[in-house]
Amino acid sequence: MSLDAVLSRIDADLDAATDRLKDLLRIPSISTDPAFKADCDRAADWLVADLQSMGIEASKRATPGHPMVVGHIDGPGPHVLFYGHYDVQPVDPLELWDRDPFDPQVEDTPKGRVIRGRGSSDDKGQLMTFLEACRAYKEETGTLPCRITFLFEGEEESGSPSLVPFLKDNAEELRADIALICDTGLFDSRVPAITTMLRGLLGEELTITGPSKDLHSGMYGGPAINPIRVLSRIIAGLHDAEGRVTVPGFYDGVPELSPEVAEQWRRLGFDEAAFLGDVGLTTPAGEHGRSALEMIWSRPTCEVNGISGGYTGDGFKTVLPSKARAKISFRLVGQQDPHVIRENFRAYVKEQLPPDCSVEFHDHGASSASTMPTDHPAFEAARHAMTDEWPDPAAYIGSGGSIPIAGHFQDILGMDSMLIGFGKDDDQIHSPNEKYDLESFHKGTRSWARILEALKVT
Amino acid sequence: MSLDAVLSRIDADLDAATDRLKDLLRIPSISTDPAFKADCDRAADWLVADLQSMGIEASKRATPGHPMVVGHIDGPGPHVLFYGHYDVQPVDPLELWDRDPFDPQVEDTPKGRVIRGRGSSDDKGQLMTFLEACRAYKEETGTLPCRITFLFEGEEESGSPSLVPFLKDNAEELRADIALICDTGLFDSRVPAITTMLRGLLGEELTITGPSKDLHSGMYGGPAINPIRVLSRIIAGLHDAEGRVTVPGFYDGVPELSPEVAEQWRRLGFDEAAFLGDVGLTTPAGEHGRSALEMIWSRPTCEVNGISGGYTGDGFKTVLPSKARAKISFRLVGQQDPHVIRENFRAYVKEQLPPDCSVEFHDHGASSASTMPTDHPAFEAARHAMTDEWPDPAAYIGSGGSIPIAGHFQDILGMDSMLIGFGKDDDQIHSPNEKYDLESFHKGTRSWARILEALKVT
Numbered sequence: 001m002s003l004d005a006v007l008s009r010i011d012a013d014l015d016a017a018t019d020r021l022k023d024l025l026r027i028p029s030i031s032t033d034p035a036f037k038a039d040c041d042r043a044a045d046w047l048v049a050d051l052q053s054m055g056i057e058a059s060k061r062a063t064p065g066h067p068m069v070v071g072h073i074d075g076p077g078p079h080v081l082f083y084g085h086y087d088v089q090p091v092d093p094l095e096l097w098d099r100d101p102f103d104p105q106v107e108d109t110p111k112g113r114v115i116r117g118r119g120s121s122d123d124k125g126q127l128m129t130f131l132e133a134c135r136a137y138k139e140e141t142g143t144l145p146c147r148i149t150f151l152f153e154g155e156e157e158s159g160s161p162s163l164v165p166f167l168k169d170n171a172e173e174l175r176a177d178i179a180l181i182c183d184t185g186l187f188d189s190r191v192p193a194i195t196t197m198l199r200g201l202l203g204e205e206l207t208i209t210g211p212s213k214d215l216h217s218g219m220y221g222g223p224a225i226n227p228i229r230v231l232s233r234i235i236a237g238l239h240d241a242e243g244r245v246t247v248p249g250f251y252d253g254v255p256e257l258s259p260e261v262a263e264q265w266r267r268l269g270f271d272e273a274a275f276l277g278d279v280g281l282t283t284p285a286g287e288h289g290r291s292a293l294e295m296i297w298s299r300p301t302c303e304v305n306g307i308s309g310g311y312t313g314d315g316f317k318t319v320l321p322s323k324a325r326a327k328i329s330f331r332l333v334g335q336q337d338p339h340v341i342r343e344n345f346r347a348y349v350k351e352q353l354p355p356d357c358s359v360e361f362h363d364h365g366a367s368s369a370s371t372m373p374t375d376h377p378a379f380e381a382a383r384h385a386m387t388d389e390w391p392d393p394a395a396y397i398g399s400g401g402s403i404p405i406a407g408h409f410q411d412i413l414g415m416d417s418m419l420i421g422f423g424k425d426d427d428q429i430h431s432p433n434e435k436y437d438l439e440s441f442h443k444g445t446r447s448w449a450r451i452l453e454a455l456k457v458t
Numbered sequence: 459m460s461l462d463a464v465l466s467r468i469d470a471d472l473d474a475a476t477d478r479l480k481d482l483l484r485i486p487s488i489s490t491d492p493a494f495k496a497d498c499d500r501a502a503d504w505l506v507a508d509l510q511s512m513g514i515e516a517s518k519r520a521t522p523g524h525p526m527v528v529g530h531i532d533g534p535g536p537h538v539l540f541y542g543h544y545d546v547q548p549v550d551p552l553e554l555w556d557r558d559p560f561d562p563q564v565e566d567t568p569k570g571r572v573i574r575g576r577g578s579s580d581d582k583g584q585l586m587t588f589l590e591a592c593r594a595y596k597e598e599t600g601t602l603p604c605r606i607t608f609l610f611e612g613e614e615e616s617g618s619p620s621l622v623p624f625l626k627d628n629a630e631e632l633r634a635d636i637a638l639i640c641d642t643g644l645f646d647s648r649v650p651a652i653t654t655m656l657r658g659l660l661g662e663e664l665t666i667t668g669p670s671k672d673l674h675s676g677m678y679g680g681p682a683i684n685p686i687r688v689l690s691r692i693i694a695g696l697h698d699a700e701g702r703v704t705v706p707g708f709y710d711g712v713p714e715l716s717p718e719v720a721e722q723w724r725r726l727g728f729d730e731a732a733f734l735g736d737v738g739l740t741t742p743a744g745e746h747g748r749s750a751l752e753m754i755w756s757r758p759t760c761e762v763n764g765i766s767g768g769y770t771g772d773g774f775k776t777v778l779p780s781k782a783r784a785k786i787s788f789r790l791v792g793q794q795d796p797h798v799i800r801e802n803f804r805a806y807v808k809e810q811l812p813p814d815c816s817v818e819f820h821d822h823g824a825s826s827a828s829t830m831p832t833d834h835p836a837f838e839a840a841r842h843a844m845t846d847e848w849p850d851p852a853a854y855i856g857s858g859g860s861i862p863i864a865g866h867f868q869d870i871l872g873m874d875s876m877l878i879g880f881g882k883d884d885d886q887i888h889s890p891n892e893k894y895d896l897e898s899f900h901k902g903t904r905s906w907a908r909i910l911e912a913l914k915v916t
Binding site for chain 1: 547615663668670671672673674676678679681682683686691692693694696697711730733734737739742743745757759763764770773776777779782783784785787805813857859883886889890915
């Protein structure tokens with residue numbers, strides 16, 4: 001059977017595949033920082049060349065921001081759209097990395113071999129599992145089992161400003177029978193997963209201004225309002241004593257879990273103590289009366305992602321600053337409306353401003369939560385295909401992270417998505433020393449070969 | 459009479475004196491930032507050379523930090539120690555400066571001519587008023603009216619770590635009949651002042667650690683404790699609804715103003731609305747029921763001088779950070795004990811830490827408040843000498859800023875201090891676009907000539 005030959009070829013090709021991934025990881029394609037614009041472009045070129053090397057028609061498409069990469073190849077099965085992103089998160093604080101984040105290397109660790117470097121897991125390593133599966137399939141059989149459209153984005157880590165216009169402008173070209181999105185994780189190292197619940201994300205930046213300029217805290221401390229103190233009070237008030245978000249109307253549209261899903265999640269045997277212990281914690285800090293898995297997969301949150309104001313360098317400066325700033329994000333679930341929540345948040349902040357303070361808001365994007373239709377036949381086909389590859393049966397799970405692309409595919413292209421990925425909780429994505437398990441890369445590639453084979457006959 | 463000739467020489471020499479000050483201002487002697495170590499050294503060398511050019515015996519003295527400059531010259535009157543500091547504050551945010559902070563220039567403004575540049579008022583312009591008075595006096599008369607010891611420090615803006623050991627090691631050499639400290643301001647442009655009440659200062663930096671590393675706010679937001687939120691809650695709790703500091707025991711040793719001093723301050727006719735209006739404010743934000751002048755001169759405060767945590771660059775990063783940091787200072791009055799307050803503050807913070815959070819503290823120095831003995835004959839002599847120079851009589855005032863040197867002179871050298879300076883509230887010291895009025899520089903120099911002449915016969 002040809003699938004076995006494809007899988008054997010994937011096994012034989014692992015070292016070369018790893019080298020290809022390392023090539024891509026060397027490109028510092030940090031999308032949020034304008035200093036890396038040329039590198040983002042270079043990563044797009046690399047993907048175009050890689051697709052073309054497999055005989056896939058591919059091109060780089062300009063956007064007002066970083067380019068998209070689009071590829072097409074025909075095949076006998078249904079038409080699938082594969083999505084990944086080639087941009088990566090910033091690397092600061094750089095001093096916490098044990099190696100240059102853009103000099104990737106395979107390392108032996110107590111938990112197995114890993115590929116270390118920024119983007120290894122999020123999302124270059126993941127998207128390359130699919131490309132390597134396609135490569136092996138094509139080389140072994142001369143064709144691909146499905147008609148495939150490839151879409152690689154370069155702005156996923158910076159709010160995807162060009163994505164919606166691009167999908168709208170190219171809807172006919174991109175619409176397929178189903179989308180495959182590779183930007184999620186395994187449930188654990190034995191249980192692969194299809195993510196069927198995604199939280200939405202709302203990003204806000206607020207800048208509070210008090211005095212018209214920075215002041216000396218000796219000459220003005222006392223009578224002059226301090227915007228750091230004002231901002232701290234607002235942040236402190238965003239959660240009540242039960243850990244619930246206090247923005248008015250925040251819980252409108254937040255559903256309770258159905259008993260079936262709650263039971264399915266209980267059966268997963270999520271190890272809350274290990275999950276927290278891995279990052280030095282012992283006690284769930286969020287909403288009282290909710291399990292950690294609920295908090296991450298099915299409850300909305302509000303987090304402060306950054307704060308700054310006054311003098312933050314070495315030493316001490318007795319400044320009473322004019323401005324203080326915070327970046328705040330909300331993770332959304334169910335039917336929560338990001339636009340209503342943004343307005344309610346802004347009104348809530350304004351109501352709490354003392355005299356002489358003003359606030360400016362900066363919108364860092366918004367997306368609703370998504371829930372996937374697991375009754376679509378592709379879901380069970382894919383779940384069985386993955387079950388064949390991994391020790392334990394594949395599961396339908398939720399995700400704390402926000403992958404707005406699935407909602408956009410639904411809204412703009414009228415297309416459902418299967419979110420399948422091979423990341424692990426300890427991959428340290430968005431953090432120093434990001435890694436991707438070599439096993440994730442290898443079995444991920446094998447999984448895609450199995451899934452494509454299974455989809456061929458759906 | 460020789461004083462008139464000295465004053466005329468000061469008038470004639472103003473342009474050359476301004477050029478000398480600009481030379482000193484060009485040296486970016488930012489003491490808190492190790493990148494400017496060589497510049498601090500260069501500023502010290504400049505002062506040694508300037509003293510020597512007047513026939514004053516002078517030398518640079520090494521310390522574990524930036525050097526001290528010490529000079530000596532004999533004279534018929536009492537022995538005075540003159541103190542100033544040659545180091546300056548950092549210049550960030552640089553983008554708010556209208557010119558290079560280290561390319562000083564004389565500018566015409568609607569309020570008169572000013573010398574613009576970092577350190578123009580704090581403290582290079584101020585210390586040069588005294589040197590220019592000495593230069594004119596010496597050039598005109600061939601001698602100086604008092605025996606003078608000069609002490610210039612290079613760490614005043616970074617907590618003065620070397621000062622106390624240096625004073626102890628050189629007590630015999632530095633002890634004088636009285637100290638003259640030039641680092642304070644006029645009451646207003648008509649009323650010169652001797653500052654007789656100084657607030658103390660306590661600097662603390664705290665770093666709160668939650669998770670052992672930076673996390674993805676999607677994967678961990680909810681169950682993982684966020685140190686920015688913890689820090690915000692602690693800061694928000696540092697003041698009660700009446701604007702009073704909540705650290706236990708904080709108000710121990712805080713005296714109420716005597717009716718005499720309160721009445722004297724009322725007579726000064728301080729324009730609270732103008733003071734606040736100058737910096738874009740309308741409403742005193744501090745302790746309820748206290749005037750702005752009380753808040754600055756005779757009440758203790760707690761301010762946040764800097765805060766940082768998470769991602770603070772351009773764009774957005776959905777990080778849940780491991781650490782958050784704040785720089786907090788307390789201004790102290792009366793008999794408040796900075797060491798007790800430091801311990802109480804640290805205990806207070808620790809008590810409020812939720813599970814899984816730890817805190818580290820960094821001590822940024824401490825000094826007690828000082829009150830000067832205005833019954834010492836030098837005070838009235840100096841007050842009358844200044845009254846001769848300015849439109850309205852000189853006043854005894856308080857100061858919101860902290861000048862710990864006066865306390866150290868008292869404790870280590872057993873010597874009282876007169877704090878006389880010519881800065882103005884709108885000098886923007888510690889802020890972008892710092893300036894020193896040319897009138898402050900000119901009449902300040904003339905004031906010192908008068909004061910030295912008056913002290914000669916005390």
